[in-house]
Amino acid sequence: MALGAFLYPTGHHAAAWRHPQAQADAGINFEHYVGLAQTAERAGFDLLFLADSAAARGKDWVALSRFATHYVAQFEPLTLISALAAVTRRIGLVATASTTYNDPYSLARKLASIDHISHGRVGWNLVTSGNEEEAFNFGATAYPPHAERYRRAREFAQVLKGLWDSWDDDAFPRDKASGLFLDVDKMHVLGHQGEHFSVRGPLNIPRSPQGWPVLVQAGSSEAGKELAAETAEVVFTAQRTLADAQAFYADVKGRMARYGRQPSALKIMPGIFPVVAATEAEAQAKFEALQDLIHPSVALAILEHRLGVPLAHLPQDGPLPEIAEVESTRSRRALLLEVARREGLSIRQLALRVAGARGHWQVVGSGEQVADAMQELFENGGADGFNVMSPYLPGGLDDFVEHVLPVLRERGLLRGEYQGTTLREHLGLQRPPSPHLRATAGLSSHELTA
Amino acid sequence: MALGAFLYPTGHHAAAWRHPQAQADAGINFEHYVGLAQTAERAGFDLLFLADSAAARGKDWVALSRFATHYVAQFEPLTLISALAAVTRRIGLVATASTTYNDPYSLARKLASIDHISHGRVGWNLVTSGNEEEAFNFGATAYPPHAERYRRAREFAQVLKGLWDSWDDDAFPRDKASGLFLDVDKMHVLGHQGEHFSVRGPLNIPRSPQGWPVLVQAGSSEAGKELAAETAEVVFTAQRTLADAQAFYADVKGRMARYGRQPSALKIMPGIFPVVAATEAEAQAKFEALQDLIHPSVALAILEHRLGVPLAHLPQDGPLPEIAEVESTRSRRALLLEVARREGLSIRQLALRVAGARGHWQVVGSGEQVADAMQELFENGGADGFNVMSPYLPGGLDDFVEHVLPVLRERGLLRGEYQGTTLREHLGLQRPPSPHLRATAGLSSHELTA
Structure with a gap:
C-alpha cells in the first residue's frame, strides 16, 4: 500500500x-514543516505532497479566509521541497506546479535540480489551474478553457520528458587525465516545435537520479483521466465511497492499454481525511470540536466557491437550488452535488461537511476502524494507496502514525522500513532507461514506463 | 568590508x-555545496553568490566545454539556495535569475518563500541574459536587444517590489479566539499594468523577514549602471585596476542622487580571483599548475565567446585582429580589449589569461599580499567589499579563509562574528518599512532604500 502525507x-x-495546538503561522514556519517531514519519514511514508495556487484567492476577508491558511500565507512548494530535501533522507517530495502558468524549460530544470539535491526523491504534481485569479497574475484577463489547458498540459509533459532525456546517464565522464568533461555524443537536443511551445534544449543539468521525476496528477475530468492514463505514474483523487473509488480506478487503469502501458505503472491514491483516536467516541469528539471552530461565513464561502454559485440569499436550512452545469470545476462539483442529493443535506449541512473534509473521504474512528476502511478500498480494486489528509497538524499526523500505521503493518498491508532510496523505488515504479539505451532497444517512451 | 563567496x-x-583535489561532479554534488556554505559561514562571509544561465551553451564539445563545469552540469540556483538555507544559519544566499526568461509573479513568490525559509537571508541577482542560446529554450528565435532587455528589467524590478509589499508586516493577526486569520485592510493589491507586464497581485505569501530580498546587480553597461543606481543594493563587478575600480565606483554612486538615494544604500563589490598560499612563490606555483591544466582549445573557445568573433584561423602568437563594436556583450568585451592593448598580449596569451581569471581581478600571492590589494581598493574609493572567486574548490576557499581573513581582521577591516541575522543586517542595508507605515510617512520607495 502506497502512502502519502498531503500537508496543508x-x-x-x-x-x-x-x-488549540495548531501552529497558526504554519504556512511560513519552516521548522513546522521540518517536523512534519521528519515525522512522516520516521513513520515510513512514501511521500509528502504539497498543493499549490499561484494566487491569493478572493478579495474580501470571507473570500480570502476560505483559503487563508493554505493559499494566501504559505511557502511556494518548489522552494519548500528543496529545503526539506536537505533535512530528510528517504521520503519522497511531491510538489504541485501548474502547466498553465509555468514555462517548461524552467520547470524541467528546477525539478531535475531538486531530484539531484534529494538523490532521487522528487515528484511533480501536474495541474492545469482552473482558477481565474491565477490568470490575473500572469498577464491574462481570463483563464484558458478546460480543453485548451489540457492540450497545453499534454504538450508540457512531453517537453519535460524530452528535456529530462537531454543527456544519457553516462554523458559526463569528467576524466581529469584526458580533460574530457562531457561526451557530446551522449547529448540529445530536443528541438521541440509544438502548438504551445518551442524549446530547443538540451537541459543544462545532467540526467537526474530518477531519470524523470515521478509524474503525479489529480484531474478527474475526462481530459484529466485521459492524460493520467497516458502520462501519470501516481493519481491523487477524491473518492468518497467504495463504489465510486472502484469505478474511478477501473476507468483510469482501463484507459492505459491504448497507450501501451501496464496498470501497475500507475498508482491510484485517493485522499483520506482521517480523524483518529484510541476509540471511536474520542475520535468523534475530536471531529466535533473542530467542526465547532468553523466560522459559518467561511463554511458558506467554501461551498459557494466549490459550486460556483451564490447561496447566501437562500434559506440555509433548505436544500440546494438546481444548479446548471458549468465548465470550470465540473468534476469535483458533480461529486458534491451527488452527495447532497444522496444524503438529503441542507445548504448549512453541506457547507459544514465540505468545510470539514473539503469533499474528500472522511473517516472518523479508532485506528482499527480507519485501517478497516483503507483495507476495504485497497483489497477491492479501489486504491493502490492513500494520500493522508490530516485534519490538523502536527497532532492529526501523530494520531495517524500512532493508531493506524501499526494496524496496517500488523495486517501485512504496509511495508516497514524503506527498501530503496528513491521515490520510484518506494512506489515500485520503473526508472526510465537512459535515452541511448532506449533508442537501441527501439522502445518508445510509453513502453518505457509500462 | 563586505565579503561574498562567489561559488562556481x-x-x-x-x-x-x-x-587533483577537485570534486569533478561538484555541480550536482549537494554535499560539496553544503561544505562550501558551511565553511564560508564559519568564516563569517556576508553572503554566497551563484551565477546562472538558462541554457547549456554551445553545440560541440569544445564550445560546451567552455562552460561545462558551471553552465551545463549544475544545480539550478533558486532550488540550491533553498536547500542550503536549511543547513546554514547566518550566511546570506544570493541567486541569479533572469528578468528576460522569468515571470515576475513566480519569481517574487519564490524569492519571498526562500526569504521566509532562511529567516531573512536572500538576495536576488538581477540579470537580463545577453545570450542567444537561452532564447531558444523559451520560444524565442533571437534574444531581445540590450535596451529592450533593460526596459523590461526595470519594470520587472518595480513589479517585484510591489508584490513584496502586498501585505503589511502585521497583516496576519491569526487570532484563534475571534477567528480572524488575516486583516484585509492590510492587503495591498498591486494592479500593475505596464509595457511588459500585467500583474494584479496580491502575492500569496506574507511579507518576508527582509521586506524585500536584497537586490543585487552585475551590469556594467550604461543601462546596467543606471538601473543599479536606481534599484540595486549590491553591485558585483569586474574591475582589474585601482583606477578602473575607482572610476566605476564614482560613476555608479554618482548616479544615485538623481533617484534620491544615499551612496551608502548600495555596496559595490568587485570580484577578486585570489590564488593564495603561505608565500608568494607557493601561490605562483599553484597558479601555474592550474594554468597547465587548461586545454588550449577550451581557452581559445572561451576567448572567442567573450569577444564574439572567430580566432582559430589566426596565428595564435600574433595580436588580436581589429574588432568592431557589437551589441551583445559590449561592456565586458571592452574591458578585455583594453587589457590586450595595454599589455600587448598575443591571442594565446589573452586566451590563457581569460581562461584563468575570466577577465576578473587576479591576485596571486601570500595572505598579506592579497589583503594589501583588497585594502588598497577598499580604502581608496574602489570597493565597499569583494566577491571572492576561488580558483578551485574547496581548496581555494580554504586557502583564502586561512591566509587572508586573519590579516583583514587584524587590520580591523573586517568584522569577526555575525552581528545580525539577516543579509540586510550583515550588509548594513535598511529594511524597507511596511507599506502602510511608508504611506503614512509619505515616502516613496526610493526614499526608503536611501
Whole structure:
C-alpha cells in the first residue's frame, strides 16, 4: 500500500488553524514543516505532497479566509521541497506546479535540480489551474478553457520528458587525465516545435537520479483521466465511497492499454481525511470540536466557491437550488452535488461537511476502524494507496502514525522500513532507461514506463 | 568590508575540475555545496553568490566545454539556495535569475518563500541574459536587444517590489479566539499594468523577514549602471585596476542622487580571483599548475565567446585582429580589449589569461599580499567589499579563509562574528518599512532604500 502525507500548513480542516495546538503561522514556519517531514519519514511514508495556487484567492476577508491558511500565507512548494530535501533522507517530495502558468524549460530544470539535491526523491504534481485569479497574475484577463489547458498540459509533459532525456546517464565522464568533461555524443537536443511551445534544449543539468521525476496528477475530468492514463505514474483523487473509488480506478487503469502501458505503472491514491483516536467516541469528539471552530461565513464561502454559485440569499436550512452545469470545476462539483442529493443535506449541512473534509473521504474512528476502511478500498480494486489528509497538524499526523500505521503493518498491508532510496523505488515504479539505451532497444517512451 | 563567496561548482579557473583535489561532479554534488556554505559561514562571509544561465551553451564539445563545469552540469540556483538555507544559519544566499526568461509573479513568490525559509537571508541577482542560446529554450528565435532587455528589467524590478509589499508586516493577526486569520485592510493589491507586464497581485505569501530580498546587480553597461543606481543594493563587478575600480565606483554612486538615494544604500563589490598560499612563490606555483591544466582549445573557445568573433584561423602568437563594436556583450568585451592593448598580449596569451581569471581581478600571492590589494581598493574609493572567486574548490576557499581573513581582521577591516541575522543586517542595508507605515510617512520607495 502506497502512502502519502498531503500537508496543508495547519491541516486540512477549514478551522484547523484555530485548534488549540495548531501552529497558526504554519504556512511560513519552516521548522513546522521540518517536523512534519521528519515525522512522516520516521513513520515510513512514501511521500509528502504539497498543493499549490499561484494566487491569493478572493478579495474580501470571507473570500480570502476560505483559503487563508493554505493559499494566501504559505511557502511556494518548489522552494519548500528543496529545503526539506536537505533535512530528510528517504521520503519522497511531491510538489504541485501548474502547466498553465509555468514555462517548461524552467520547470524541467528546477525539478531535475531538486531530484539531484534529494538523490532521487522528487515528484511533480501536474495541474492545469482552473482558477481565474491565477490568470490575473500572469498577464491574462481570463483563464484558458478546460480543453485548451489540457492540450497545453499534454504538450508540457512531453517537453519535460524530452528535456529530462537531454543527456544519457553516462554523458559526463569528467576524466581529469584526458580533460574530457562531457561526451557530446551522449547529448540529445530536443528541438521541440509544438502548438504551445518551442524549446530547443538540451537541459543544462545532467540526467537526474530518477531519470524523470515521478509524474503525479489529480484531474478527474475526462481530459484529466485521459492524460493520467497516458502520462501519470501516481493519481491523487477524491473518492468518497467504495463504489465510486472502484469505478474511478477501473476507468483510469482501463484507459492505459491504448497507450501501451501496464496498470501497475500507475498508482491510484485517493485522499483520506482521517480523524483518529484510541476509540471511536474520542475520535468523534475530536471531529466535533473542530467542526465547532468553523466560522459559518467561511463554511458558506467554501461551498459557494466549490459550486460556483451564490447561496447566501437562500434559506440555509433548505436544500440546494438546481444548479446548471458549468465548465470550470465540473468534476469535483458533480461529486458534491451527488452527495447532497444522496444524503438529503441542507445548504448549512453541506457547507459544514465540505468545510470539514473539503469533499474528500472522511473517516472518523479508532485506528482499527480507519485501517478497516483503507483495507476495504485497497483489497477491492479501489486504491493502490492513500494520500493522508490530516485534519490538523502536527497532532492529526501523530494520531495517524500512532493508531493506524501499526494496524496496517500488523495486517501485512504496509511495508516497514524503506527498501530503496528513491521515490520510484518506494512506489515500485520503473526508472526510465537512459535515452541511448532506449533508442537501441527501439522502445518508445510509453513502453518505457509500462 | 563586505565579503561574498562567489561559488562556481569546481572553482572559477577554467581547469579547476581537473585539479587533483577537485570534486569533478561538484555541480550536482549537494554535499560539496553544503561544505562550501558551511565553511564560508564559519568564516563569517556576508553572503554566497551563484551565477546562472538558462541554457547549456554551445553545440560541440569544445564550445560546451567552455562552460561545462558551471553552465551545463549544475544545480539550478533558486532550488540550491533553498536547500542550503536549511543547513546554514547566518550566511546570506544570493541567486541569479533572469528578468528576460522569468515571470515576475513566480519569481517574487519564490524569492519571498526562500526569504521566509532562511529567516531573512536572500538576495536576488538581477540579470537580463545577453545570450542567444537561452532564447531558444523559451520560444524565442533571437534574444531581445540590450535596451529592450533593460526596459523590461526595470519594470520587472518595480513589479517585484510591489508584490513584496502586498501585505503589511502585521497583516496576519491569526487570532484563534475571534477567528480572524488575516486583516484585509492590510492587503495591498498591486494592479500593475505596464509595457511588459500585467500583474494584479496580491502575492500569496506574507511579507518576508527582509521586506524585500536584497537586490543585487552585475551590469556594467550604461543601462546596467543606471538601473543599479536606481534599484540595486549590491553591485558585483569586474574591475582589474585601482583606477578602473575607482572610476566605476564614482560613476555608479554618482548616479544615485538623481533617484534620491544615499551612496551608502548600495555596496559595490568587485570580484577578486585570489590564488593564495603561505608565500608568494607557493601561490605562483599553484597558479601555474592550474594554468597547465587548461586545454588550449577550451581557452581559445572561451576567448572567442567573450569577444564574439572567430580566432582559430589566426596565428595564435600574433595580436588580436581589429574588432568592431557589437551589441551583445559590449561592456565586458571592452574591458578585455583594453587589457590586450595595454599589455600587448598575443591571442594565446589573452586566451590563457581569460581562461584563468575570466577577465576578473587576479591576485596571486601570500595572505598579506592579497589583503594589501583588497585594502588598497577598499580604502581608496574602489570597493565597499569583494566577491571572492576561488580558483578551485574547496581548496581555494580554504586557502583564502586561512591566509587572508586573519590579516583583514587584524587590520580591523573586517568584522569577526555575525552581528545580525539577516543579509540586510550583515550588509548594513535598511529594511524597507511596511507599506502602510511608508504611506503614512509619505515616502516613496526610493526614499526608503536611501
